[in-house]
Amino acid sequence: METKTATPWLTPEQQRVWRSFLGGTTVLMDRLDRDLRATHGLSVPEYEILVRLSEAPGRSIRMAELAAAVAHSRSRVTHTIARLERENIVVRGQCSEDGRGVSAVLTDHGFSVLEAAAHTHVQGVHDYLIENADAADFVAMGRVMQNVVEALHGKNF
Amino acid sequence: METKTATPWLTPEQQRVWRSFLGGTTVLMDRLDRDLRATHGLSVPEYEILVRLSEAPGRSIRMAELAAAVAHSRSRVTHTIARLERENIVVRGQCSEDGRGVSAVLTDHGFSVLEAAAHTHVQGVHDYLIENADAADFVAMGRVMQNVVEALHGKNF
DSSP: OOOTTSOOOOOHHHHHHHHHHHHHHHHHHHHHHHHHHHHHSOOHHHHHHHHHHHHSGGGEEEHHHHHHHTTOOHHHHHHHHHHHHHTTSEEEEEOTTTSOSEEEEEOHHHHHHHHHHHHHHHHHIIIIIGGGSOHHHHHHHHHHHHHHHHHHTTTTO | OOOTTSOOOOOHHHHHHHHHHHHHHHHHHHHHHHHHHHHHSOOHHHHHHHHHHHHSGGGEEEHHHHHHHTTOOHHHHHHHHHHHHHTTSEEEEEOTTTSOSEEEEEOHHHHHHHHHHHHHHHHHIIIIIGGGSOHHHHHHHHHHHHHHHHHHTTTTO
16 A cells, blocks of 8 residues: 655656756766867866856856755855856955955956857767757747756755 | 857746755755655665665666666766665676676575665655646656757766
8 A cells, every 4th residue: 555655655756857858968068068178178067157157247246156056055155155266267356346256257368268168068979969949849948957057956055 | 239159148037947846956955865764764765775776687787777777977986886885785796697797696685675665755755746747748848858868868977
């Protein structure tokens, strides 16, 4: 007899979707990562951080806000920013407004690196994902993932 | 004037979907990975490999086929199997049929580890992803990701 706490085993269709999701995200992210690393020496998570910085006022975001914006843990973002700082792509400094907290700031060199990398990355997203997706299915996938972000984001970070 | 080789910049909606996809997959996989590691000492990619082995005849799959099945590179699967072998979860041996190639075999201990881990993992997939997805959107996402797998899979591995 099943109880309320029994494990909710997936239906065959849910299992199939889940496997496609796992396989698809793996090959997609591997390919995008490989392209960015080979051409610009950046990983996809690093690229995403640079995009967020480039769009912020003063090209600067507090570390805590940056972690939340890219849905990474604080320790992971700290590690990534340290690496980017060694490449002179980012510098860290105190927040100018109120002196509280440390911000990451995109350098001019970092902005140039990002501009070049953006061509490679967007071409990949287009060719590997968007070209392979029905337009309505693509938007449906966005709804699912946005729900997941809103449900899990910020929890346990 | 645009040329055929111009970078296909994303529309605002495509950009929004892509960011939801990146953020959603990041928080989802981080959470699933954390749950499995904390309770069973396995990563999600390791878990997926054990699932495939458990379903194969003799709980055994050739390394090359295993890499293809989970959409990982050969070198990545070799690295993962070496770690699992140190934990006595998997052993490696020659293929019995024709003596060609090396197979990974799930041990009885590995099968027990997998059985325990399956409860944790499936509960997570259900709670974090399926519960947060409209049923039709979930299936649409599966179609997109299956297309991506078929388009990219096996290329450049």
